[in-house]
Amino acid sequence: MAKQRVKFTFPPHLVQEPIIWRLGKNFNVVTNIRRADVTEDRGWVILELEGDLEEIEKGVRWVEEQGVRVDPVPGDILEG
Amino acid sequence: MSFANTLRCRECGRHYPLEPMYVCEFCFGPLEVMYDYEGLRKHLSRRRIETGPLTIWRYRDLLPVDGEPVDIGAGFTPLLPAPRLGKALGLKRLYIKNDCVNPTWSFKDRVVSVAATKAREFSFRTLACASTGNLANSVAAHAARAGLEALVFIPADLEQGKIVGSAIYGPTLVAVQGSYDDVNRLCSELAERYPWAFVNINIRPYYAEGSKTLGYEVCEQLGWRIPDHCIVPVASGSLFTKIYKGMKELAWLGLVEWRRPRMSAAQALGCSPVVEAWERRSYDIRPQRPNTIAKSLAIGNPADGYYALRVINETGGYGVAVTDEEIIEGIKLLAETEGIFSETAGGVVVASLKRLATQGLISREETVVAFITGAGLKTQEAVVEALAAPVLIEPTIASFEEAMAQRQKALSTSRR
Numbered sequence: 001m002a003k004q005r006v007k008f009t010f011p012p013h014l015v016q017e018p019i020i021w022r023l024g025k026n027f028n029v030v031t032n033i034r035r036a037d038v039t040e041d042r043g044w045v046i047l048e049l050e051g052d053l054e055e056i057e058k059g060v061r062w063v064e065e066q067g068v069r070v071d072p073v074p075g076d077i078l079e080g
Numbered sequence: 081m082s083f084a085n086t087l088r089c090r091e092c093g094r095h096y097p098l099e100p101m102y103v104c105e106f107c108f109g110p111l112e113v114m115y116d117y118e119g120l121r122k123h124l125s126r127r128r129i130e131t132g133p134l135t136i137w138r139y140r141d142l143l144p145v146d147g148e149p150v151d152i153g154a155g156f157t158p159l160l161p162a163p164r165l166g167k168a169l170g171l172k173r174l175y176i177k178n179d180c181v182n183p184t185w186s187f188k189d190r191v192v193s194v195a196a197t198k199a200r201e202f203s204f205r206t207l208a209c210a211s212t213g214n215l216a217n218s219v220a221a222h223a224a225r226a227g228l229e230a231l232v233f234i235p236a237d238l239e240q241g242k243i244v245g246s247a248i249y250g251p252t253l254v255a256v257q258g259s260y261d262d263v264n265r266l267c268s269e270l271a272e273r274y275p276w277a278f279v280n281i282n283i284r285p286y287y288a289e290g291s292k293t294l295g296y297e298v299c300e301q302l303g304w305r306i307p308d309h310c311i312v313p314v315a316s317g318s319l320f321t322k323i324y325k326g327m328k329e330l331a332w333l334g335l336v337e338w339r340r341p342r343m344s345a346a347q348a349l350g351c352s353p354v355v356e357a358w359e360r361r362s363y364d365i366r367p368q369r370p371n372t373i374a375k376s377l378a379i380g381n382p383a384d385g386y387y388a389l390r391v392i393n394e395t396g397g398y399g400v401a402v403t404d405e406e407i408i409e410g411i412k413l414l415a416e417t418e419g420i421f422s423e424t425a426g427g428v429v430v431a432s433l434k435r436l437a438t439q440g441l442i443s444r445e446e447t448v449v450a451f452i453t454g455a456g457l458k459t460q461e462a463v464v465e466a467l468a469a470p471v472l473i474e475p476t477i478a479s480f481e482e483a484m485a486q487r488q489k490a491l492s493t494s495r496r
């Protein structure tokens with residue numbers, strides 16, 4: 001079992017979509033929301049994903065394909 | 081013993097011991113070092129600082145370290161009055177904080193000196209980072225000085241010049257084939273898996289404190305005074321928020337009189353998520369895909385962007401985003417008026433300053449400090465095409481004088 005902390009940032013047209021629910025349902029991944037800021041047309045969610053590493057990776061790829069930006073929790077790590 | 085006493089979550093306020101950790105276990109918020117300010121107030125004086133070494137370590141009491149510093153001479157860089165640049169912009173009291181002259185030619189030596197000291201204190205044997213240049217150079221150099229292994233992750237398509245500035249210190253350089261996002265994801269996973277001191281991941285709370293020294297120095301160099309206005313380049317937003325924190329701390333400790341400096345954030349238009357949110361009057365940062373020559377500032381999803389926005393708004397500062405053309409002009413203007421060759425981040429600052437001055441958002445009488453955070457030899461590609469070629473002559477006086485006459489003619493027609 002692996003755990004991964006990630007930040008999802010939703011563009012306006014996806015805020016109303018139940019993406020996190022579908023991530024948990026379609027993949028063998030437990031989603032645990034820790035902090036979020038969602039407004040009508042925009043939002044981000046910080047959550048922990050738990051499951052097999054491969055399954056987490058597949059799930060995250062699917063989330064990205066939906067148009068959600070996925071980042072590691074400390075923000076960008078690559079620095080100038 | 082240092083005066084640091086806990087790590088505190090910036091979101092939920094929970095406290096943690098001073099260990100190599102960086103996010104709150106409860107809410108995953110970022111952690112920040114807290115100090116015993118009562119103890120510090122009794123202990124610290126201007127005199128104690130003034131008699132310290134001419135490096136960031138004169139402010140050691142205000143940094144979260146216990147061990148012997150890993151010191152290659154970072155900090156206490158010149159604060160220069162800039163009358164010629166000031167005249168060009170219509171500002172009477174303009175200063176340049178010239179952080180180009182650090183040991184690896186950028187302000188990153190301040191943060192990495194603290195991070196390397198902390199890594200050694202925590203008994204790590206490897207100092208690591210993911211970087212496109214300045215941070216990589218500094219990590220490789222400080223690891224060498226500390227006798228630590230250095231592990232530096234860079235994007236595979238990085239320019240040769242940037243690689244040399246790290247490779248010379250003998251680190252293990254890992255070139256990652258993939259996008260920036262791929263490098264980021266990989267490094268955040270590696271940081272969980274291996275016992276390394278990743279300066280900007282698990283050591284980040286300590287690392288970030290090093291930037292406060294820029295705020296301390298400017299106040300001390302102004303004769304223990306807080307300036308009216310600071311123009312600071314912003315990538316993750318850490319430097320920006322820590323300069324302000326440093327100035328506030330000096331006031332809490334009674335070392336300067338409190339007056340609120342306007343804190344203005346400078347970004348490149350091609351990567352300006354903080355300025356874009358500020359212009360919308362929002363705290364909601366929309367991540368961007370960077371596209372600018374200012375590579376050292378190209379962070380599309382800034383970790384401290386929200387906190388940087390709070391500082392801009394709290395101090396009545398401005399957000400400014402400038403084009404790549406303005407950046408090149410800014411680099412040239414600084415070099416031609418003050419003799420300082422900065423990298424693209426400095427061009428961003430000078431161009432932003434120019435914009436604010438032109439729009440009348442800075443008054444003539446304000447004491448303004450422009451933070452120039454990295455040296456120009458590192459980013460020569462950015463300006464090489466914008467510079468005049470040398471005048472080519474035969475080794476004769478006639479040839480020289482003819483060339484000068486032609487040059488004079490060309491100059492006078494171009495001025496007309």
Ligand SMILES: Cc1ncc(COP(=O)(O)O)c(C=O)c1O
Nearest residue numbers: 080315316317318319376453454
């Ligand atoms: C030269 C230079 N100036 C400024 C910055 C901005 O630093 P920060 O990420 O703390 O906003 C960086 C680094 O990323 C840099 O390399």
Ligand SMILES: [Zn+2]
Nearest residue numbers: 089092104107
């Ligand atoms: Zn917390």
